[in-house]
Amino acid sequence: MSAVQEVSIVKRQELLHRHYLEVPADGWITDRARARAGQSNDPVHGEIELANSDGARQQYGIHRAVGGDHDAPNPGDYLSAALAACLHSTLRMIAERLEVAIIDSEVTTTARADVRGALMVDTTVPVSFQHMHCDVFLEVPAGTDERTLKVLMTSAEHCCVVFQTLRSGTKVTTDWRIDQAP
Incomplete structure (x- = not known):
């Protein structure tokens, strides 16, 4: 170790x-x-x-x-995995900080997209995931303080970098480097 x-x-x-x-x-x-x-x-x-x-x-x-x-x-799976991993680890780190014992935990993330926008079938459909959802399972010992659990849940969402990036959006830029082969 x-x-x-x-x-x-x-x-x-x-x-x-x-x-x-x-x-x-x-x-x-x-x-x-x-x-x-x-x-x-x-x-x-x-x-x-x-x-x-x-x-x-x-x-x-x-x-x-x-x-x-x-x-x-696929890329959506990797995006979902990034969100699930970030929220799960953030939850566990904050639980340790709050001294909340976790018996078991799991985060399942689902992302939904209408791909008609990406395929230019309907230009009014956004090219993006229109909805992402996190299902968080948390097992703690009986009698764990409800107020502390609320702080844990709120703090996990607040401190999760991927969660907050997706929720608030972030500027994405692109640089293109093009070589023309002989």
Whole structure:
């Protein structure tokens, strides 16, 4: 077990809290992912490589609703997974901070989109997921304070970066680099 794992999340976050008060610029993080064609040249399959994955690649496919084979996780699945993982870990970290014992927990995320906009069947339909829903299961010991549970639920949603990004929207920019092969 590494030294980092031996320190509770509460202690780790207290150290970070103090550090970010002293050096606010260190509070900025950058996450990355890269998508590539991978082994296949067809447009409905590829690979993603996530930062901090030591080069491990995950396969992706495209949903059958837009012409893919739906034989691998699609981008919507990965978006749903990001939301579920972020909300679940945030919930557990805040529970530890509030000293709420969790017996069991699970977050299931569902994303719904009308793909007619993406396929330009109906230009009035937004090209986006129109609804995302998180179903959170939480089992705690009998007699756990209701007020503390309310703080836990509210804080988990408030502090979840992916949840808040999706809820409030975020500016997305694009740089295109185009090479023309001889």
